[in-house]
Amino acid sequence: MEDEIWTVYILLCSDGTNYVGCTSNLASRLKRHSKGQVISTKNRLPVDIVTYIVFNDKYKAYNFEKYLKSGSGRAFMKKRLI
Numbered sequence: 001m002e003d004e005i006w007t008v009y010i011l012l013c014s015d016g017t018n019y020v021g022c023t024s025n026l027a028s029r030l031k032r033h034s035k036g037q038v039i040s041t042k043n044r045l046p047v048d049i050v051t052y053i054v055f056n057d058k059y060k061a062y063n064f065e066k067y068l069k070s071g072s073g074r075a076f077m078k079k080r081l082i
Contacts, residue, residue, distance in 0.1 A: 006061035008068065009052040012062035013034060022065040026052060050082045062064065 007026045011033065017042040019041050023029040029038075030049060036042040055061035067073040068081075 008056045010050045011047040
């Protein structure tokens with residue numbers, strides 16, 4: 001059985017804010033964002049992907065997503081990732 005790949009991604013929303021998410025299927029998730037099917041971004045369309053980071057461990061991906069949503073993580077994201 002092949003290991004699942006997890007992706008933490010950063011979107012730039014139309015209002016100038018960033019959205020951070022985590023998924024095992026980036027293409028599908030981006031389509032859902034673009035169609036307005038994700039509650040957190042549906043009122044901030046269009047969205048553009050800024051960057052993404054791939055993990056082979058679900059828990060590392062979720063922990064990195066959680067970090068990017070923290071104060072120091074947002075500072076790191078703005079300085080190093082976007």
